[in-house]
Amino acid sequence: MTDALLTPNQPVRDDHYAPVWQRSIDDPEGFWLETAELIDWHRKPTRAVEMRSDTEWRWFPDGELNTCYNAVDRHVEAGNGDRTAIIYDSAMTGTQSRISYAELQEHVARFAGVLRNAGVGVGDRVLIYLPMIPEAIISMLACARIGAIHSVVFGGFASSELAVRLNDAEPKVIVTTNGGLEPNRVVEYLPIIEKALARSSDSVETVIVAERSRIPGSAADYQGGPVRYLDWKEAECAAEPVAPVPVPANHPAYILYTSGTTGNPKGIVRDTGGHAVALTRSMSKIYGIGAGDVFWTASDVGWVVGHSYIVYAPLLAGATTLIYEGKPVGTPDSGAFFRVIEQYGVKVLFTAPTAVRAIRREDPELEGANRHDISSLEALFLAGERTDPETYHWLNDGLHCPVIDHWWQTETGWAICVNPRGIELLPSKPGSTSVPCPGVDLRILDAAGNDVTEPGVEGNIALKLPLPPGYLLTVWGDPERFSRSYLEAFPGYYATGDSGYVDEDGFVYVMGRTDDVINVAGHRLSTGALEEVLAMHDAVAEAAVVGVADALKGSRAYGIVTLKHGFEVEDAVLEKELVALVREHIGPVAAFRDVAVVARLPKTRSGKILRKTIRQILDGEKYQVPPTIEDITVLDDLLALAPQPDVVPATGMFTVPIRTVAQN
Template identity: 45%
Template sequence: MWMCISLRAPCANGTLRGLQVSRRCWRQQQPLAIKIARLSTASAVEGLDALSTSKRILYEQEQNRQRSLSDPEGFWMEAQRAIDWVQPPTRALDLPSDPAQLHKAVWFPDGKLNVCYNALDRHVAGGRANQTALIYDSPVTGVVRRYTYTELLHRAIQAATMLRRNGVRKGDRVLLYMGAVPEAIVTMLACARLGAMHSVVFGGFASAELAKRIDDCHPRVIVASSCGVEGIGKCVPYKPLLDAALKICKHLPQKIVVLQRPQLPATLNPGEESWQDAVDAIDDSALYSACEPVASNDPLYILYTSGTTGAPKGVVRPSGGHAVVLQYTMERMYACAPGQVYWAASDLGWILGHSYICYGPLLNGSTTVLYEGKPVDTPDPSAFYRVMAEHNVTTFFTAPTALMILRREDPHGAYRDQYDLSHVKAMFLAGERCLPEIQRWWLRHISGNANVNGAIQPITTPVRNVVSDNWWQTETGSPLTGIQVGLSEDGSKLPPIKYGSAGLPVQGVDLRILRIKDEFDEDSVVDANPEEAVPGEIGNIVVKLPLPPGIMNTLWNDEERFFTAYFRRFPGYYDTGDTGMVDSDGYVHILSRADDIINVAAHRISTGSIEEVVVEHPEIAEACVVARPHSIKGSVPVVIAVCKHHCQHVTKRQICEDLVTSIRDRVGPFVSLYPQNVVFVSRLPKTRSGKVLRKMIRSMIVYIMHNPTYSSSNCPIPTPATIEEEAVKYEVWDSVREWSAANPSSK
């Protein structure tokens, strides 16, 4: 084996400009060429040896993980004691006899519990009856409402009684079509109380997509809101969308209950009932207070993953393992103790809303914040800071996209400076990869520490204002990687933050990077002999089986798809669908989805490695990178950029030239970014969780390249069901058309 590693000269800030790794090896006299894409400074090169040059510390987080892998039985039997079981498990793990079925391992197989009891009843009985369980903060309606554990329990029992009266029993499904309102959490808990499965669909979801989910899960009852309030004075009628969905459904529910919101009440059809009449009016003497015990592997809920085409994938969450892991992570990962306040700024329809708005904080005896609003315009960029300060938030969780919006609207902290946030212990980011410059800006912004540079940020003592990225998926239900900030108040005992990384693998996660092979079609071919990548090499991120507790145990009504989508391609591993690398210090860098790798003249380049250089430009607020076909190089990148508000049109040509120079210098000339391949837009199209809809943009570019005479403003690309604001799609389409017309050479 021969290996050559060459590093370019350090930049002025002490980072490295580029990393070039070439490797040649021989196996059985057959050459194998390994191509490693050059990464930009923040993601992989910054501080590459910053930890390795000194004695490696085996932090408690890694000690716990190693024990969880070497002794899963002992480790998880200890962890499960934090949960109250109706029938405590006698063993942690039941492995199938057939190695090919290892993805069907069962956690706590003989245990029985009720998740609602663990989230509410035990806290009421255990001394938290008068503690605030839920804070509903809705700047769009001007309402702030608090519920104690006693009050939230009473509401959950009322909702369970309503469901019971309408025939809901253990194993039945209840579909929720609501916004960020307390009644949604109440209904979720009521379902768990009865052993029924809830399936939360975003309020305002398109009728056709809603109908697919109704027909897939066959809900006995649908609970909906009359409308959603998505801005000050802006209402979206939900009930007409539900009515339209039911007209095309093959399955019809037995009952529909509608929460009448005063902003836009709905007209009810015969047989439908308002929440106010069906739930609020239930007399205490008629309440059904029992909790239904369920087996550990019984489903808690169905959550459909987003998609633009085909049948939705209904991720099924096992009750016992999920409860154990959420309880475990609340204090260790997220540094939020019982009685403290946890705020995840998300929609209940996303996995973050399920895990860390509803279940995680309540299982832990914490106070959870349900926020109905946006980072800006409700009423201004101070919204997030106000909520953190007003409710004494200990732990805050949001998407990196929200930070990009705040950076655009409040770059110098004028709104931030109005609030005391010294009590905030930790802030976590997930949903998309957080670019290093955005992470640094947020830390400077929040902490007031202007000296936030370089590649690594040690955690202070005592632990305060930590800004940490972590990585997980709808399918996993809890983090696969991160920095477990809650393990110590002594910052020196915690792994430092590496900008651009998603931290270190956590308990139960045997994460590997498998080499990308040119000869395999990633959609259909099984790689029977996967090869592990070397540190720093980009590859497919997988997790070796068995998976830790709480990860999905099937797809609803589609066991075959469950296997083929996640376990067929790499036998013995869970295929995350993400690409990235693990550096020499063990930090995981999530770079992009597998289909966001651009192949430029045989160089594999992560779109994320280009994006993080782009957003460092002083005039760029946010950006995404997509591929466009090229007749010679296969693909070349196109930058879709949003300028800061003060940017003038006359400067855009200079911005394009600056970006080309930076990319050539920081990533490499082989990236082939040309000035004419920078497209300026006013906004990026995003999902309601803040993910940029790159596939839609990519489809627009491909379409206009193949149809250069198409000049209609009617975009031919289908609208993704998860898009937050459809108008943005047409704004981007117009920009792509203008770009294509102005740059005929780019075709």
């Protein structure tokens, strides 16, 4: 990327990406103060960024605002109270409803009163443990309304994981329901909460239960214990509406936990001012969404994507957000997403590559899309896992609208790289996450921290400090861990933990986590590049490549693939063809000969493939089943590759001997 795309005094074109990005880097103070005009402030900031040290900064340090006011009240005050704020569609129950901005204001203000009656004030924490129902959005906004800090935990997380988060955040209140719905089962939440409370500190004083019909359990079943249980509806009827409470821009908006290398999750802290400014801008400039448009993020409120683009960003922009309780396949079929697009006139869909791969596996000809009128769809955005070129082409050819892969992390809260549809839709490059967002100064560093940002040079992807507004500020209760985890590897930079390179046009290629680079006999191979090649095969739906131990070469690449629905091919034939593909596209240096077919890949609930767990199983190492795993039974196929597991009950870890499926 060039150091200077503009000459002095050249006017900035806001409909061209390059000058907008350049200005954000050269003049962050002016750029972000101007952007701050997009929201309403109780006290308007006079400064954009304050550097407190080389590793500590604050955005809009003298500003005051309330995010809930900006997401709800200001739209009502502007005369748009009748506009639909939330569409709720449950494929599990058949429920379909709409909530206007005026109705949302009433619900949020009253539930803020419920929280206040429970003793919650500015700075207190509230843990939210809910499925994809409107109460999740209402409770998050109610926390923001009174300056409380929410921590949303994915509904259905095990009690042990819930207890860890209770101990770390020390919330006064838990907001939950009696249960969540999966296609083939009901997950009862209240017994999980009881077990978690028994294993955690005594900070929780109240549990508020939004009861769902046809699911066992209620607040009344848990009366008389040390923790008070309240029924949501009864408490809401008894509460008075509460007005928005202004807080400093640097006040924590929420805590969201992400996995840590030590096994203890890190509580990512997002600020209030930078978060509101960045997300508001992103709706128009990244996604091309304005007031009244229907924006659907097919994710979950328990993940960062759900926080940013189911809840906050669409409402800050005055758009209509869609909360969907269902799956891309199986509720009832692989046409579910297209039914929703048609029914509600969705303008932009944002989902994960794993979701569209699931659709591709069941419906490779995209017949589900052809059964529905999806002409309202102007763009499909993907993030969460790297989008391989084969999946990109399948979507792009089948949907006839721009398919835009973009890259971000729990820590960043919004995109690092994207094709900025709302500024200038750049020519697509399959396999690339496009270009750095305005405000993001992305560099490629070698192992010693030297800047090697030149076309085609692969290295560590790092972001120059300070990070843009809305990115993480610290780790809850442990600023030293924040610095240790993200800032120490390359002083002056945030280490993304991903490797990649830029091309001659500044497009970024994220090739995988830095620990996913395989060193085969001294040759560094990207798992992302290998997975791309495996996905080229007509039979392959998804692929994961890991590096397993090899006595001769140090490491060797091992491929795990799933097949498209209805595709029949003998394993031996497929293995031979995949080995030949890698030899053709990567070369003999890859020494690729190990491949296996499984029914499904192990993933987190957010869709990320558990490559570390795959590698540990195939290497015969001890491993711990991640709490975020979508379905533990998918490990059975992997264990079959390394039979006779030796269970170690004391740690919940397993050790397995390896058996290689190889092509000689």
